[in-house]
Amino acid sequence: MKGNVVEFLDKIGLKQTVKNVAIAVGLHETKEHGHELMVAEINRLAAQGLDLTGRTLVEIGTTREDVPGLGSTSILANLCHLHGIQMITVDMDSDNTQCAKQEIQGLGKSFTPVTQKGEEFLQAFERPIDFIYLDAFDFEHPNHSAKRKKKYEALLGTTINNSACHKMHLDCAYEIVRLARPGTIVVFDDVWREAGVWRGKGETAIPHLVSHGFEVTSIGKNSATLVLKR
Numbered sequence: 001m002k003g004n005v006v007e008f009l010d011k012i013g014l015k016q017t018v019k020n021v022a023i024a025v026g027l028h029e030t031k032e033h034g035h036e037l038m039v040a041e042i043n044r045l046a047a048q049g050l051d052l053t054g055r056t057l058v059e060i061g062t063t064r065e066d067v068p069g070l071g072s073t074s075i076l077a078n079l080c081h082l083h084g085i086q087m088i089t090v091d092m093d094s095d096n097t098q099c100a101k102q103e104i105q106g107l108g109k110s111f112t113p114v115t116q117k118g119e120e121f122l123q124a125f126e127r128p129i130d131f132i133y134l135d136a137f138d139f140e141h142p143n144h145s146a147k148r149k150k151k152y153e154a155l156l157g158t159t160i161n162n163s164a165c166h167k168m169h170l171d172c173a174y175e176i177v178r179l180a181r182p183g184t185i186v187v188f189d190d191v192w193r194e195a196g197v198w199r200g201k202g203e204t205a206i207p208h209l210v211s212h213g214f215e216v217t218s219i220g221k222n223s224a225t226l227v228l229k230r
């Protein structure tokens with residue numbers, strides 16, 4: 001039955017839209033991507049009756065391509081709006097900021113897209129952060145398009161490489177330690193464990209956060225949630 005419905009939605013071009021809505025209202029629990037872990041955390045706190053109004057969520061790494069399963073910016077922006085959470089999304093690429101502005105209209109002051117390097121944005125940020133989703137500088141793999149590689153060269157003057165990826169997310173982690181308060185939730189995308197060691201975007205950032213009081217509370221498919229212990 002479920003298979004038929006999914007097949008039908010796919011046929012009429014609505015599979016991803018329905019999935020996004022299901023994720024946003026907490027009905028879809030596969031946790032394939034980091035933003036699904038963040039959605040689960042926000043829905044969990046809301047279900048506990050917590051008033052989330054006025055809290056701050058920062059996303060480092062705005063949506064860049066219309067790829068099925070991604071689209072974190074729109075999903076998080078709509079969920080934040082629902083709960084009165086202020087969301088700021090940051091990306092080095094102004095094309096992504098513009099797309100986010102166009103796609104996510106009508107949310108008023110609750111949604112702010114910013115073009116800046118994420119680590120520099122956090123270095124200048126002064127307010128406590130309650131939720132932060134880290135999905136920025138890509139790790140190396142053979143499927144990066146020529147367009148993506150050109151963007152890194154033009155905007156950051158570098159190739160897509162693992163040491164820059166690790167450093168960028170570690171630089172974010174230094175600032176998160178400064179900006180977090182007990183209960184602050186950090187979610188990483190594109191992280192995984194190999195023989196007990198973190199790999200991907202959190203290779204150095206996750207150990208840094210753990211050594212500063214954060215605890216890994218859930219692990220998804222290539223994603224992880226950390227919470228600053230109370």
Ligand SMILES: C[S@@+](CC[C@H](N)C(=O)[O-])C[C@H]1O[C@@H](n2cnc3c(N)ncnc32)[C@H](O)[C@@H]1O
Binds near residue numbers: 073092116119138168
């Ligand atoms: C994997 S994509 C983000 C995908 C998005 N979170 C989603 O699920 O739709 C990574 C993004 O990080 C951005 N990026 C790379 N390095 C960055 C940096 N130092 N600061 C801010 N953004 C960066 C890229 O431009 C790209 O848009």
